[in-house]
Amino acid sequence: MSFINYSSREINCKIVFYGPGLCGKTTNLQYVYARTTPEAKGKMISLATETERTLFFDFLPLSLGEIRGFKTRFHLYTVPGQVFYDASRKLILKGVDGVVFVADSQIERMEANLESVENLRVNLAEQGYDLNRIPYVVQYNKRDLPNVATVDELRRLLNPRGVPEFQAVAPTGVGVFDTLKSVAKLVLTELKRGG
Amino acid sequence: MNPGLVIYEEEFRKISGICDRLTRDASARVVFLVDKNGQLIAATGQAKNLDTTSLASLTAGNVAAMGGLAKLIGEKEFPSQFHEGERESLHMSIVGGRVVLVVIFDARSSLGLVRLRVKKAGEELARVFEQLSQRQAAPGAQSPFAEITDDDIDNLFSA
Numbered sequence: 504m505s506f507i508n509y510s511s512r513e514i515n516c517k518i519v520f521y522g523p524g525l526c527g528k529t530t531n532l533q534y535v536y537a538r539t540t541p542e543a544k545g546k547m548i549s550l551a552t553e554t555e556r557t558l559f560f561d562f563l564p565l566s567l568g569e570i571r572g573f574k575t576r577f578h579l580y581t582v583p584g585q586v587f588y589d590a591s592r593k594l595i596l597k598g599v600d601g602v603v604f605v606a607d608s609q610i611e612r613m614e615a616n617l618e619s620v621e622n623l624r625v626n627l628a629e630q631g632y633d634l635n636r637i638p639y640v641v642q643y644n645k646r647d648l649p650n651v652a653t654v655d656e657l658r659r660l661l662n663p664r665g666v667p668e669f670q671a672v673a674p675t676g677v678g679v680f681d682t683l684k685s686v687a688k689l690v691l692t693e694l695k696r697g698g
Numbered sequence: 699m700n701p702g703l704v705i706y707e708e709e710f711r712k713i714s715g716i717c718d719r720l721t722r723d724a725s726a727r728v729v730f731l732v733d734k735n736g737q738l739i740a741a742t743g744q745a746k747n748l749d750t751t752s753l754a755s756l757t758a759g760n761v762a763a764m765g766g767l768a769k770l771i772g773e774k775e776f777p778s779q780f781h782e783g784e785r786e787s788l789h790m791s792i793v794g795g796r797v798v799l800v801v802i803f804d805a806r807s808s809l810g811l812v813r814l815r816v817k818k819a820g821e822e823l824a825r826v827f828e829q830l831s832q833r834q835a836a837p838g839a840q841s842p843f844a845e846i847t848d849d850d851i852d853n854l855f856s857a
Contacts, residue, residue, distance in 0.1 A: 504703060504733075504735055506702055506703045506704075506739075507704045507705070508710065509705060509706045509710070510705065510707050510711070511710075514843070515737045517735060517736070517737075545749070545751045546749055548752055548756065550759070559759060559763070560759060562736075562752070562755045562756075564751045564755075567854055567855075569854075570846055570850050571845075571846055571850060575854065578736060578737070578755065590766055594762040594763060594766055595759075597734065597735055597762060598733075598734065598735030684855050687855075688852075688855060691851045691854070692848070694843045695843050695851070697843075697844060
């Protein structure tokens with residue numbers, strides 16, 4: 504749910520990175536954080552376990568620039584991917600404006616991807632959102648690994664609706680900013696339409 | 699989709715005024731107001747050296763988690779919570795079901811005083827947010843963002 508403040512002339516939007524455990528959601532945010540100028544970013548917060556698995560969420564505030572005198576700010580969140588953190592995932596989806604689904608391209612993670620998309624659909628519906636209508640993009644991550652499914656196969660299984668999709672290697676940044684720009688653009692377009 | 703929260707000058711002045719007064723009346727160090735999704739609405743008092751964006755996001759996460767716990771034990775929500783530190787303490791309360799009022803205070807104040815002042819400020823804030831939602835729901839209230847063009851959006855990403 505966007506927040507527009509006329510007094511400080513700011514537009515704030517919330518984007519959530521969703522996907523199965525170890526697919527690279529946090530790595531996406533870490534790359535964005537590392538490659539953004541200090542003026543454009545706030546502090547990155549990671550609520551993680553001792554073994555660096557996301558426990559509740561990661562959070563990164565980003566400024567993208569101005570539109571007609573309004574500063575546009577995006578709050579990026581990740582969810583904990585592990586199956587048993589479902590209660591936390593639901594909370595983080597509250598008030599979301601756009602979703603990035605980060606898929607793990609490895610063949611052995613295909614079932615986990617499918618389960619996670621379905622989980623996203625159900626959890627969004629609980630908050631009154633429809634995955635078919637919300638600003639949504641898909642990222643096929645880990646394209647550099649040897650045992651990956653083809654993009655055609657991934658598309659058939661995970662993106663039958665044909666939303667914007669990107670191939671990525673999050674640790675080196677391949678596809679990371681393209682994914683982010685795409686979802687941010689969809690969110691702003693939705694806002695313009697009065698969503 | 700849910701309509702977003704829109705705050706206009708007039709309401710913003712009222713909100714800041716209420717938070718300012720609460721800071722003084724409760725002898726608080728900082729008072730801030732966050733929407734339940736983690737967006738900072740206002741911050742008053744000695745907020746300059748604080749990372750208010752992070753505070754806002756973690757407040758919302760905390761309130762959401764406590765709300766989840768409340769539901770698990772059959773409560774609607776926990777309308778307020780208090781955390782006591784060695785020097786600083788933190789009081790959070792849900793206002794109008796939609797925003798969270800956070801007061802940070804030290805030994806110059808007390809939990810009793812904060813609770814008392816928060817109650818009054820919370821009622822005043824709830825009225826402002828009620829007005830705001832009526833204003834947003836009024837017929838003819840279009841998206842304040844409707845006048846921007848696709849080019850405006852494209853330009854943001856071409857730089």
